[in-house]
Amino acid sequence: MIPQYKYYRPKTLNELKNILGQLKDNIHILAGGTDIVPGFIQESKRFTSIQDLIDINSIPELKTIKEFDGKVSIGAAVTFSEVIKNEIIRKYFPLLVKAAQTVGSVQIRNRATIVGNFVNNAPCADSVPPLLVYDASIKIISPAGEHITPLSKFLLNPYETQLNKNECVTEILLPIPTNNYIGDFYKLGRRSAVSISRISLAFLLHKEENIIKEFRIASGAITPIGKRFYEIEKAFEGKEISSETFMEIASAVGEEVLKTTGLRWSTAYKLPVVQQMLYQLLERNAGGSSR
Amino acid sequence: MENSFNIIGKPVIRQDALEKVTGKAKFADDINEPGQLYGVMVRVPTVHAIIDEIDYSDLLQAKPDVIIVDSNDIIGTKKVGPIRQDQPIFSFDKIVTPGDVVAMLVGESEDELKSLAKKIKIKFTELPALTDPTKSLESNAPKIHPQYENNLIVHYPLRKGDVEKGFRESDFIHEESYTTQFVEHAYIEPEAVIAIPLEGNKGIKILGSIQNPFTCRKVVASVLNWPLTKVRIVQAELGGSFGGKDDTMNILSARAAVAALKIGKPVKIRYTREESILESYKRHPYILKYKVGCKKNGKIVAMKIDILADGGAYSSMSPFVTWRSVVQAAGPYEIENVWTDVRAVYTNNPYTGAMRGFGSPQPIFAQESIMDEIAAKLNLTPDEIRKINGFKPGSYTASGQKLENHDVNLLEVLDTAVKETNFTSKWKENKSKTNFNGYQLDKISETNAEQLILKKKDYINPNEQLRKGIGLAISYRGCSLGAEGIDAAAAYLSVQNDGSAYLLSGLAENGQGMKTTYTIITAEVLGISPNDVYYLETDTGLIPDSGPTVASRSTLMGGGAVKAASDIIRNRLEEFLRTEWKLKPQAQFLFKDGMVSLKGTDQLKISFKDLCLSAYKNGICLAAVGWYKSPEVNWDEHTGQGSAYFTYVYGCQVAEVTVEMGTGKVYVDKITAVHNPGKVINLLGAEGQVYGGVTQGAGYALWEQLTSAEGKIRELNFDQYLIPTAKDIKEIKPIFVEGKDIHGPWGAKSLGEPTLELTSAAIANAIKNAIGKRFYNLPINLEEVLLRRKLFPKDLKRGSS
Structure with a gap:
């Protein structure tokens, strides 16, 4: 059932700030609406309690992707389809493009926004692992001003972030990679389209000769929220690229996932598979099969 | 007649296609x-x-x-x-x-x-809730409907020959059990x-x-x-x-x-989708036990089958669905000794009823899986074992019916499929590569979670990640209702004095393209274009009761009625022309391209339009009700013997798959679907039936399953209940081997259900060919492939986990 709510459609960031300042409880930002509308229908309490809905699609700054000072900014109302088509993103952040292509269907990608994907913070949000390995930060505005925070800190628990009631995420900030990275995004869904992730992974690897100089890895769907594995990344920097190393990485991630999530109904399947597919992913992209 | 068809067998776009793809068609909620x-x-x-x-x-x-x-x-x-x-x-x-x-x-x-x-x-x-059908017949089981003695809805025995003697004479015996799941029809319109x-x-x-x-x-x-x-x-x-x-x-x-x-x-x-899935009936889950006795030369001599169907809370169509199962459960094989019991029982689960296939996909999955296993024991290929045992003209079915008076072309259908796909060499080649030792998750116990952390030996060589497999399945299917009940249909045709015509039948357009098929039949008989035939709105007030639109009977029965009505009108017009043109009673006519002429001459010719006007002015009635009634069939309830159906169709599907060893994901690369539907009326419609049926069959094989937690359904919408998308099925190749039949319009019979019933068995056999593992429980989803069991969340929460 669709609740009775007040609808706002600010045209500028200042207007948005003013509205955020005036309103109190149960306000919600509307970007693509692909979580909100099904949430109404499913009578999810997160959405049926909404009293004020602020539509940010008329704010031009939030519809843009731009490059500046070695960074790329993606506005909060930019859709997955726009990300997929954007030349700047395609050039610097191919994993994000790949992840965006696996989200839902064409119709969903035409509406859903990349910021909405992580603000909703479902464990299976496909954009999160690539954004994490690209060291994304986000800009948040409130009536009091604005601040920037790393995405990894922003995400707290499933469906829970640091975002306060009177705040709105306005953009994603992605530092343009300075090294040459090998990397990939992997998603396992039950189907080949319109599929919720059972497992998602993203990694970036910078090598010199045959040595791992820098390594970044993040998961989605297998951990309660998308997360980076910083300790594992550090532990394998300086190691030689080989099948053995990749197996060790995969098993180390497996142990970390087990430690984070414990035994769940899906563990018997997902835990071995995430290790296996991480290994396959590393082999496929970074070569090194020594067998 | 064969070569002189104007429209029959050609691809004709559906009458309702444009309206439907442009969103203009009016559905009930519009x-x-x-x-x-x-x-x-x-x-x-x-x-x-x-x-x-x-x-x-x-x-x-x-x-x-x-x-x-x-x-x-x-x-x-x-x-x-x-x-x-x-x-x-x-x-x-x-x-x-x-x-x-x-x-x-x-x-x-x-x-x-x-x-x-x-x-x-x-x-x-x-x-107390009764959700396990195997407990339904226990003496202390809660009675679902106290007015009945127990929870048994129906029991069909079938007894042919002496099955125990058959087992004694067998060189070996093979036994297996299989299960199938609840599935939802998933029509797009609730x-x-x-x-x-x-x-x-x-x-x-x-x-x-x-x-x-x-x-x-x-x-x-x-x-x-x-x-x-x-x-x-x-x-x-x-x-x-x-x-x-x-x-x-x-x-x-x-x-x-x-x-x-x-x-x-x-x-x-x-209804919302949730209400629709909650209240509507599903396909019956079956528990199937097969015991097969076989000679060294591959000849099957005895088969014992025990099937338990979960009828859910209401009897609905269970007595009919399970009757088709008892007729067909032994498969398209000539076996001297057969003993079958099929029972349907009440539970508190969603009730089960009619669904495309209607009691055939379940036994075919079991019977075609076990045929491959028997072949493997004998070191035969899947097609060899089927050629040895498959029906030939004059064979006797499990119910003792002699297959005659139609093209019994099962082996031709099989042969076409085998040749088309290069089956045997692919099958042998894949089979030689199935040795695989690492990563056998079904052998891991998860009581110790550390066992789930992979060791070096568990990691799969990237070159061995993807395995290819090919598998086939064959079936025979009784057309229309058979001994289920009265089987006849009506059609009303009213030709106007300008040569256009109203047409209506007592069967219903359910999306199968029936209206288009019927207008083609009338147009063919009268030599006009299908566009000149206007199909009326289905209304019980305007046409005789023609029974239900089920059992792949609309082309055969309703089509027969349409042809009967069209023939009546044509005969009247011919009679009128003989008088007008002063011809002998044996004079023959050609109705083609809107013209009617005396056969063998160009001299006497009239447009169909002018002919109708002239006949109308002479008081000829140009409206008729055509009636088509099935030949007699019979059935003995106690022995399961009789001529169950008056004619049959035959099919063979070959599945080619790729299995990803790391995830258990099965990719459907190609399904070659060879069917004998009798005569094809609309080629486009026939191909459409194959594309749809195969896709539904693949969904049944790999993804679809309706489950419950303490009796409450988990999958109430399509976020949870997964049907295949266009991206999940790559190529589907329909091939029609048109058998000849004396029944139906020009021998056109059935196709809708055979297209679905074979796919899951063919896919299961292909998976076995790819990775050497046999699966007994549908659907063969990710967890089934790796763990040999299903995993379900403990609660009814939606979203990922």
């Missing part, structure tokens, strides 16, 4: 009547209970003028059902499954009614119906997404205690059915009719 009200269902949050009291006082206090409709408003039959009348229109004594409805609130706003429904206080006494009371005591008109208008009429009339003539059922454009818009729609129509007559206004009921 139809609105002035003053219409909506009906909203009231359910009880339990699986099995006795209803003690329904207290409306709080509701009436909140809204005194709310309209409540329940069992007390029903004058006629309170419980309905095709064989056993065990399903209430509104539940009044018991709740037997969570979809049950105790009352309906009627008003202007569905949202308001939904909140008001929460004010109804229903007192009930919970009873249920919708509107009941309109007619002025002047003329009765009631019901417009809806109704698969079987005549069955619906019978149910509504019995609930209202009215004569059939006062209930008119008109079919709206229907957004998919697959057997699923029968019982549910009949009951919804009855609820709408009772409400509309109570308040004297039109009442519409339209």
Whole structure:
């Protein structure tokens, strides 16, 4: 059932700030609406309690992707389809493009926004692992001003972030990679389209000769929220690229996932598979099969 | 005749295609009547209970003028059902499954009614829930319907020869058990119906997404205690059915009719997807045990089959569905000794009924899996074992019926499929690569979680990640209803004096393209274009009861009736021409491209249009009702022997798959579907049947499963219940081997259901060929492939985990 709510459609960031300042409880930002509308229908309490809905699609700054000072900014109302088509993103952040292509269907990608994907913070949000390995930060505005925070800190628990009631995420900030990275995004869904992730992974690897100089890895769907594995990344920097190393990485991630999530109904399947597919992913992209 | 067809066998675009792809077609929920009200269902949050009291006082206090409709408003039959009348229109004594409805609130706003429904206080006494069909027949099992002695809905035995003697004479015996799951029809349009009371005591008109208008009429009339003539059922454009818009729609129509007559206004009921999946019936889950005795030379001499079908809370179509199973369970194989028992039982699960395939996909999955296993024991290829045992002309079926009077071309169909796909060499090549030792997760125990951390030996060589497999399955299928019941159909054709024609049949367009098929048949007989034939709206008031549109019978039976009606008109026109042109009685005519001429000469010629005008002016009746009745069949209930169906069709599907060893994901690369549908009427329609049926069959094999937690359904929408998308099935190749038959229009028979029934077995056999593992439990999803079991969340929460 669709609740009775007040609808706002600010045209500028200042207007948005003013509205955020005036309103109190149960306000919600509307970007693509692909979580909100099904949430109404499913009578999810997160959405049926909404009293004020602020539509940010008329704010031009939030519809843009731009490059500046070695960074790329993606506005909060930019859709997955726009990300997929954007030349700047395609050039610097191919994993994000790949992840965006696996989200839902064409119709969903035409509406859903990349910021909405992580603000909703479902464990299976496909954009999160690539954004994490690209060291994304986000800009948040409130009536009091604005601040920037790393995405990894922003995400707290499933469906829970640091975002306060009177705040709105306005953009994603992605530092343009300075090294040459090998990397990939992997998603396992039950189907080949319109599929919720059972497992998602993203990694970036910078090598010199045959040595791992820098390594970044993040998961989605297998951990309660998308997360980076910083300790594992550090532990394998300086190691030689080989099948053995990749197996060790995969098993180390497996142990970390087990430690984070414990035994769940899906563990018997997902835990071995995430290790296996991480290994396959590393082999496929970074070569090194020594067998 | 074969070479002289004008339209038959060519691809013709469906009459309703443009309207449907442009969104202009009017479905039941698009139809609105002035003053219409909506009906909203009231359910009880339990699986099995006795209803003690329904207290409306709080509701009436909140809204005194709310309209409540329940069992007390029903004058006629309170419980309905095709064989056993065990399903209430509104539940009044018991709740037997969570979809049950105790009352309906009627008003202007569905949202308001939904909140008001929460004010109804229903007192009930919970009873133990019976969700495991294997426990249904235990003496201490809770009785679902106390009026019956026990939970047995039906038991069909089949006894041929001496099965124990057959086993004694066998060189080896192979035994296996298989299970299949609940599946949902997943029609794109959820249920919708509107009941309109007619002025002047003329009765009631019901417009809806109704698969079987005549069955619906019978149910509504019995609930209202009215004569059939006062209930008119008109079919709206229907957004998919697959057997699923029968019982549910009949009951919804009855609820709408009772409400509309109570308040004297039109009442519409339209379901959300959640309500649709909650209340509608499903495909029967089966537990199948097969025991096969075989000679060293590959000849099967004995087969013993025990099948248990979960009928769910109501008997519905279980007696018919399981009857087809008992006829066909031994497969298209000539076996001297067969002993089959098929039982359907009650549980508190969602009730099960008709669904495309109708009791055949389950036994085919089992029987075609075990055939491959027997072949493997004998070191034969899958096609060799089938060639040894498969039906030939004159073979006797398990029910003792001699296969004759039609093309028994099973082996030709098989051979075509094998050659087309280069089956044998691919199968042997894949089989040689199946040795695989690492990563056998079904051998890991997870009591010790550390075992789930992979060791070096568990990691798969990237070159061995993807395995290819090929597998096949064959079937025979009895056409139409067989000994299930009366089998006849009508068609009405009225040719106008300008040469155009109205056509209507007593069967219904459920999305299968039947209207187009019928206009082609009339156009072929009269030598006109299908565009000159205008198909009327399906209305029970205008055409004789032709039985249900089920059992892949519309082309065979309804098509036969259309051809009969068309032949009547053509004969009258020919007779008229003989008089006009002063010809001898044996003179023959050619009806082609809108012209009619004397065969073998160019001298005597008239346009069809002018001929019709001339005949009309001479008082010739250009309207006719064609009737097509099936030949006699017979069946002995005690022995399961008899001529079950008057004709059969044969099919073979070959599945080519890739299995990802790391995840257990199965990719369907190609399905080659070779079918004998008799004569193909519309090539495009026939190919469409194959594409759709194969896709549904693949869904059954790999993804689809409806499950419950403590009797409550988990998958209430398509976020949880996964049907295949276009991206999940790569290539489907239909091939038609057109057998000759004396029945049906020009020998056209059945295709709709055979296309679905084979796919899961072919895929299961292909997976075995790829990775060397045999699977016994559908669907063969990710977890099944790696762990040999299914995993389910412990609660009903939606979203990922």
